[in-house]
Amino acid sequence: xxVLIVHGDLVRQPVEVIVNAWNxxxxxxxxxxxxxxxxxxxxxxxxxxxxxxxxxxxxxLGGAVLTSAGSLPYKAIIHVAGINLLWRASAxxxxxxxxxAMALVDQHGxxxxxxxxxxxxxxxxxxxxxxxxxVGELDKITSPAEVRIVRYASRPVNPILMPTEEASPxxx
Numbered sequence: 446x447x448v449l450i451v452h453g454d455l456v457r458q459p460v461e462v463i464v465n466a467w468n469x470x471x472x473x474x475x476x477x478x479x480x481x482x483x484x485x486x487x488x489x490x491x492x493x494x495x496x497x498x499x500x501x502x503x504x505x506l507g508g509a510v511l512t513s514a515g516s517l518p519y520k521a522i523i524h525v526a527g528i529n530l531l532w533r534a535s536a537x538x539x540x541x542x543x544x545x546a547m548a549l550v551d552q553h554g555x556x557x558x559x560x561x562x563x564x565x566x567x568x569x570x571x572x573x574x575x576x577x578x579x580v581g582e583l584d585k586i587t588s589p590a591e592v593r594i595v596r597y598a599s600r601p602v603n604p605i606l607m608p609t610e611e612a613s614p615x616x617x
Contacts, residue, residue, distance in 0.1 A: 447591070448583050450576065452598040456485045456517060460557035460593060463514070464546050466566060467498065467524040482561045486522065490515030498524045507541025511549050523549050527563045534568025536578055543582040550590050557591040572596065 455463055466482050486494060497512035504510055504526035514522050525542035528534050542563050550558045563579060564570035579594055 446583065446586065446588050448580055449591070449593045450580075450596065451593055452596050454485065454597065455482055455559055455561050455595045456489045458559035458593055458595060460559045460591070461520045461555045462550060462553075462558050463517075463519055463522055464509075464558065464560045464563075465494070465522050465524045466527045466542075466561050466563050466568070467504070467510075468526060468528050482566065486515070486517065490517035490522075494522050494524070506535075507538045507545060509542065509545035509549050511553065520555065521553070523558070525563060528568045534564030534570045534575070538568075539564045539570065539575055539578045540582040543579050544586065547583070547586050547588055547590070547592075551588050555590055557593070559593040559595050561595055561597070 451458075463486075465486055483495075493515040494512045498504075498510055501510045504524070506526055506529055508526045510524045512522050512524060514520065523546045525546050527538050527542045529538065543560070546558070546560070560579065562572050562575050565572045565575045568575075576594065576596075583592060
């Protein structure tokens, strides 16, 4: 499976499903001020995905839950419980989150998926280490789906000036 690492905005990727780096779903969603990926999903997709994920109750660390995409142009959103109750990510939460999200991708027959860098936002993980863990876990998975990992960039990266960073295959 080829993994593409891109710079950009997760909610603007040309894929069928996106992954949201979520919490364990212990606190009511309306008490939280969604930031990062969740904030972008709320701004562009509305509250419906968060109401749906709340109905699932607590999510085990590394677990994944499928919801609608609200008003976003995707078939679904996969919410991954990537941080513990102390708002910290671990190698285990990142790798299990990737594995469980990909299981849902394959179970539902999605042809393409975009992940944020799990654990690197609120979870406190260094981006490069989180990317290494994600790519390492994806290398163990056989799936027909196209996989993107999106490194957030608030403005588009000029592909003429930075061709290897705009859309480069993951390191082997």
